[in-house]
Amino acid sequence: MRFSWPRLAFPWVFALSASCGGAPPAVSPDGVWLATFDAVPRADFNRAAVALDLPLFWTEDTDRDGTLDPSELAVLWAAPPTEESHWVSSGAFNPTFGSAYASIVDFVKNGPKFAGLAPGEVERRKAVLRELDAGRPTLVASDFRGSAATDEDRAIVNHVLAAARLVEKLYQKQTGTLSLASKVPADDPASRRLFYRNQGPQCEAPPTKGDVNCHAIPRAPGEEKRVPSGLYPAELQSKPDFCKALAARPDARALMNPFVVVTGEGDALKPVPYHRAYENDMQAVARELDAAAEAITNPDEASFQAYLRAAAKAFRDGSWFEADEAWARMSTFNSKWYLRIGPDETYFEPCSEKAGFHVSFARIDQSSIEWKEKLDPLKQDMEQALATLAGPPYTAQKVSFKLPDFITVILNAGDARDAFGATIGQSLPNFGPVGNEGRGRTVAMTNFYTDPDSIASQHGLAASLFCGGAMASYTDDPGPQLMSTVLHEAAHNLGPSHQYAVNGKIDSEIFGGPLASTLEELKAQSAALYFTDWLVERGTIDKNKANFAHVRDIAWAFGHISRGMYDEAKHPLNYSQLAAIQVGFLLDEGVLAWNAGEKAQNGTDAGCFAVKLDAFPAASKKLMGIVAKIKGSGDKPGAEALVAKYVDAPGAYADLKKTITERWLRQPKASFVYSIRR
Numbered sequence: 001m002r003f004s005w006p007r008l009a010f011p012w013v014f015a016l017s018a019s020c021g022g023a024p025p026a027v028s029p030d031g032v033w034l035a036t037f038d039a040v041p042r043a044d045f046n047r048a049a050v051a052l053d054l055p056l057f058w059t060e061d062t063d064r065d066g067t068l069d070p071s072e073l074a075v076l077w078a079a080p081p082t083e084e085s086h087w088v089s090s091g092a093f094n095p096t097f098g099s100a101y102a103s104i105v106d107f108v109k110n111g112p113k114f115a116g117l118a119p120g121e122v123e124r125r126k127a128v129l130r131e132l133d134a135g136r137p138t139l140v141a142s143d144f145r146g147s148a149a150t151d152e153d154r155a156i157v158n159h160v161l162a163a164a165r166l167v168e169k170l171y172q173k174q175t176g177t178l179s180l181a182s183k184v185p186a187d188d189p190a191s192r193r194l195f196y197r198n199q200g201p202q203c204e205a206p207p208t209k210g211d212v213n214c215h216a217i218p219r220a221p222g223e224e225k226r227v228p229s230g231l232y233p234a235e236l237q238s239k240p241d242f243c244k245a246l247a248a249r250p251d252a253r254a255l256m257n258p259f260v261v262v263t264g265e266g267d268a269l270k271p272v273p274y275h276r277a278y279e280n281d282m283q284a285v286a287r288e289l290d291a292a293a294e295a296i297t298n299p300d301e302a303s304f305q306a307y308l309r310a311a312a313k314a315f316r317d318g319s320w321f322e323a324d325e326a327w328a329r330m331s332t333f334n335s336k337w338y339l340r341i342g343p344d345e346t347y348f349e350p351c352s353e354k355a356g357f358h359v360s361f362a363r364i365d366q367s368s369i370e371w372k373e374k375l376d377p378l379k380q381d382m383e384q385a386l387a388t389l390a391g392p393p394y395t396a397q398k399v400s401f402k403l404p405d406f407i408t409v410i411l412n413a414g415d416a417r418d419a420f421g422a423t424i425g426q427s428l429p430n431f432g433p434v435g436n437e438g439r440g441r442t443v444a445m446t447n448f449y450t451d452p453d454s455i456a457s458q459h460g461l462a463a464s465l466f467c468g469g470a471m472a473s474y475t476d477d478p479g480p481q482l483m484s485t486v487l488h489e490a491a492h493n494l495g496p497s498h499q500y501a502v503n504g505k506i507d508s509e510i511f512g513g514p515l516a517s518t519l520e521e522l523k524a525q526s527a528a529l530y531f532t533d534w535l536v537e538r539g540t541i542d543k544n545k546a547n548f549a550h551v552r553d554i555a556w557a558f559g560h561i562s563r564g565m566y567d568e569a570k571h572p573l574n575y576s577q578l579a580a581i582q583v584g585f586l587l588d589e590g591v592l593a594w595n596a597g598e599k600a601q602n603g604t605d606a607g608c609f610a611v612k613l614d615a616f617p618a619a620s621k622k623l624m625g626i627v628a629k630i631k632g633s634g635d636k637p638g639a640e641a642l643v644a645k646y647v648d649a650p651g652a653y654a655d656l657k658k659t660i661t662e663r664w665l666r667q668p669k670a671s672f673v674y675s676i677r678r
């Protein structure tokens with residue numbers, strides 16, 4: 001398709017043609033300027049937009065004409081924010097978009113420009129571009145325009161998005177990166193995008209995170225890359241094992257409270273609650289949440305309104321557990337919205353103890369009701385099954401948790417917005433009475449990785465590692481993996497979890513924060529594997545569906561293995577480690593076999609994984625038993641032995657993990673971007 005412009009020689013039209021290195025701008029017979037938007041393919045357009053830090057995404061070539069149309073352009077939630085009207089006027093691209101398009105074409109055809117830069121700076125910028133290239137921008141789009149939504153909906157969305165911007169700032173204060181943003185060179189859009197995407201200067205892609213050059217900020221030679229966390233005094237963090245030192249202090253419980261910042265000097269440390277440490281920003285979030293509550297007049301949304309007010313109060317006075325009560329009263333049955341705003345997960349920080357600020361904002365997807373009806377009557381039996389596998393001292397508890405609500409995400413922000421990938425299931429809260437009493441909520445996100453680009457990419461990766469026989473049980477249908485997510489999230493409430501204590505000690509006190517997190521995730525994901533077969537035995541699902549789920553779960557594990565076992569600061573990556581333990585265990589049990597002489601299903605890669613699905617149920621039950629026993633009895637040496645054998649040990653399995661990583665990293669990882677039309 002072509003777009004005609006009024007008779008105005010926009011400077012960008014010349015820029016565009018010049019950068020294409022050829023023909024002068026076309027002039028139609030009636031003297032109208034014609035600009036076409038077919039100079040670069042969709043994937044290149046999207047990649048270049050990232051490198052140039054343009055908040056633009058070509059969604060899909062809907063009419064297959066190789067030309068970007070205004071209706072195919074998504075304007076992304078980015079910093080600084082721009083509205084669609086900035087780029088598209090009266091249904092047509094405007095000159096602002098035109099010059100952006102010209103710069104994209106120039107970037108794709110001629111590459112990045114490094115003229116006049118010092119050699120070290122060139123290396124840094126190249127590394128930054130490699131880091132960005134390791135992510136394929138993947139759109140999560142929502143549309144609240146016109147009759148798709150009400151004015152009330154749009155007002156809610158606007159206030160929650162405003163709160164989300166503030167939460168991103170809070171999160172960056174926690175990670176200690178906020179003050180560094182101004183050090184990104186002004187003429188370097190790629191580093192600016194890296195800083196925004198990764199919420200800090202650090203590189204996170206497996207091939208570049210260890211690259212000394214990869215950083216959004218130029219550094220002096222030898223200058224440390226590590227950014228001290230904002231949650232503890234910098235001086236304290238320069239000591240080795242400072243987390244252990246804190247945990248050994250008599251005031252450890254107060255200092256390691258998830259909702260406080262540790263301040264002070266030397267040994268004189270004190271806890272400062274978040275709502276005091278970050279008072280101004282917290283108050284600003286509260287005002288947006290109150291305004292969102294104020295906008296609600298629909299009586300059907302009374303429970304959402306109550307949560308918004310309770311969350312606002314918590315941002316003012318730290319009453320997070322009260323907000324949890326209001327939050328837990330929301331459900332698939334009484335609101336069309338899902339919102340969680342506040343401090344929750346602890347994976348992001350060096351001690352895995354402090355809760356990171358995030359926003360998870362979504363619409364309810366009603367299709368979870370089918371799973372609720374299937375699994376609700378089985379919950380207590382599932383708990384009993386895990387208790388039997390764990391053995392004493394663990395005994396079955398009365399379980400009362402709610403099964404996952406399905407949600408379609410509008411926006412993840414703060415700690416919930418990752419550079420690569422996205423959380424596809426979550427059980428909250430982690431602390432306080434609602435979580436401890438099993439009254440929390442669990443959600444499964446149903447709209448990630450369901451776009452055509454992601455499906456094709458996942459399929460190709462699986463076909464590079466599985467043999468033909470295994471691929472026969474691989475499905476592009478997200479259903480089986482969704483079931484697995486449901487079971488994983490349910491299992492966070494089953495067996496030894498939350499405040500379960502052995503000799504008065506909870507898991508983080510027995511195992512230490514990072515190992516406790518790995519074990520809890522290993523428990524949940526092993527339960528996902530185990531309960532899949534358990535459901536077949538009970539006739540709840542058929543064997544075929546279980547097999548599809550198993551193969552997808554193994555592929556999921558490959559993906560996590562490819563991320564590496566530790567982050568730059570040698571902090572364990574919980575999912576990667578659990579994935580390595582599972583794949584290693586399944587190899588030992590003969591469920592997986594590496595056929596070095598066989599070609600993968602893609603026909604090109606030599607060596608592939610065969611899967612013996614008949615052996616799966618016995619192996620997953622055995623693994624579940626081992627993990628449940630370790631958690632149930634507080635067996636730290638047992639946990640460390642799993643990590644030593646499957647995560648850290650050199651040898652044949654370590655080499656296999658390298659092969660998995662090498663193949664899986666050929667495709668860029670999904671890097672989610674959001675557009676919210678309203």
Ligand SMILES: [Zn+2]
Nearest residue numbers: 488492521524
């Ligand atoms: Zn989990």
